Amino acid sequence: MLRTATAAALRRVSPAPAGSVHTPHRRGPELQAAWVPLYKRLSKLPPAAPLGCVAAELDRWLCERKPLCGHQLLFYVRKLRNFRQHRRALELMDWMEARGANLLPGDHALRLDLICTVNGLEAAEEYFLSLPDMYKSVKTYSSLLHCYAEHKAEKALELYEKMRTMNIVPNTLVYKNLMSLYLKTGQPEKILQTFEEMRANGVRTDNFTYYMLTESHIMLNGLESTEKFLEDLEKSIPVHWSLYTRLADSYNKVGQFDKAGLTLKKAEEVMDRGEMFAWHNLLSLYASSGNLSEVKRVWSSLRSELKISSNRSYLVMLSALKKLDDFDCMQQVFQEWELTQESYDMRIPNVMIKAYLAKDMTDEAEALRQTAMAQGHSNPLTFYIFTESYLEKSRTEAALEVWRDAGKMVKTPNWAPPPELVKRFLKHFEEAKDVDGMESFCACLEKLECLDTDARDALSRTYVAAGRKNLSSVAHHQIEEDSIETRPG
Template sequence: VPGRDGLEPSWVPLYRRISKLSHGRQPGMAAAEMTKYLRERRPLSEYQIVAYVRKLRKFKSNACALELMDWMESRGAKLHQALRLGLVSKVHGIQAAEEYFWSLPDKSKETYSCLLNCYGEHGMACKGLELYEKMKVMDIVPNTLLYNSLMTLYQKAGQPEKIPSTFEEMRESGISANNFTYFTLIESYITMNDLEAAEKVLEELEKVAPVHWSLYTLMANSYIKLELFGKSEVALKKAEEVMDKAELLSILAIQPRLRGSGSLCSPHSRNA
């Protein structure tokens, strides 16, 4: 059974060896470690390697993750197009990502969605929206990732007013929203100075599903800017209630802004 880090217990030792090599490493070291592991006649599955790639990406060890994909695919493993495309974009830039994308003979919906997301990450809203129009002509049915990428593009293009209608279209299509969807939706209302609408979205979400702490800290930051310190304190308390202990560290980044107002105690002191 995978642990909280998404890895099977037996996979952890090799992952630790690889992750150590990801810091200040020479190119090829991670691949060499994988080859060495195979020579020791130890079991190694494609699923296991992909799990390593995703975990390395999570911690921004993108070059190391891409090296593992190269190593895996050089041994005949199937292509994970979208995963590779995202890593190529992060490691080698958007031009290299475009070249890889257009070189693919068969492009999946996930691959199109990933390129859309890459344009968003690189701040290329116009190109991203052009790609989305092509996808509509091709009758590519949107999924959660595609809608999230589209809403991100609207935000980066300075068109936050298009995000709520996109969200409604998503709901009417029966496509599930995730935490990122709601974060972008709430952020769009904040950008449009409609704090009441942002609060309403959060209140409705609280009635039907667990709320991720990032949504509460997003609201807290908005309250701080408006000097609504009482509301920010409530939002931060709610964030702390749903955070893991490790995640509590992220809240420290906004605490200094509140200390001057005397409205926020340290989360550690309240829990003492």
């Protein structure tokens, strides 16, 4: 029965599925209503869920005898990627390919990029080499160029020269990758050359290429000249808001906050008021310039224009208020989020926890931690925030209590605490000759399966320093491990 349902569904994983809702174009701009339930199921999979959970969810969908559309699944992939769920996106593409979905060169380019992000550059290279020649198009070459630009600049330039010898005509994406590469390698003058080459070859320029051009102009000619450059640009094309925010950011960095404010006004005049990311930029940059009144005004406008504020919006606003030290407003915004949030985002309570701890409001911070743990929402950052804060204030017992809760707070697979943090604890207990504290800490490490030789040695030294002879179970375990390692084979 399952095999029959799967076979029928595979026939529907195609560019134009029969008898099911489908996107009229290769990649539609919106998620079709009939496919929203599946997307929600995939996007709500917890980050700590094991590999294979995406495939299992899709198989369940098939068992429910619901159709699948290749176009819509690829839309899911891009959506997941936009929200940095790269592993989930790659799992979805693996599932599609394993079931014979018809992937085009652009889809292979997307998959190559995901492989590089999830599994590294070497895996991406192997995937590219395994592709049939018919799929080694400008799109897949451009994707590989992007991977090299991120990790190996020299190989990126070598690949570009190879593409030229193969008469692969560069497209906008290739030129954008080149510009990013030149910026990364400190060659801003070559960005202008690349831009001029694009125009000479009739290749379409876009907002990103103009952004890179502005970036290079700032580096080569300074802020005043860049301001004049944007004024001249306004006469020929509609200037994207991001060019103004880039200039405003540079003004902030040199302390010219008045000029930053004027530039942000220009950005607000030309931006799409329905674009959430634009509002977030304004909030962050006004906060960096120390302008609390503008932060509050922009927040009010954002909520008025977009009606519903996302978790990301609350995170940006709370971070802006924290930077400006408006604690009362932070509490108001956080309480509003608690009442209106549709999905829990631990990054938001983490901002409040930092603010509480900075003001020695430990009870309030701990209350948030306990509530989050009870609901299973904590993450590694929550753990780091508390341990670092308690150690800085010499509250070792409180920090140790956080360690005991580490298993409840961190759900990331194969997670291990940072070595430097472990060393700080070991050093403290050893210098204090605190055997009980050291034993308790090592027990936590053992529970997390990261009790290593350094920790065992520190435990032994602490016993010797304290003159203790009665060994705990942890110490006995250490002696047994050492005897096994030194026992003749």
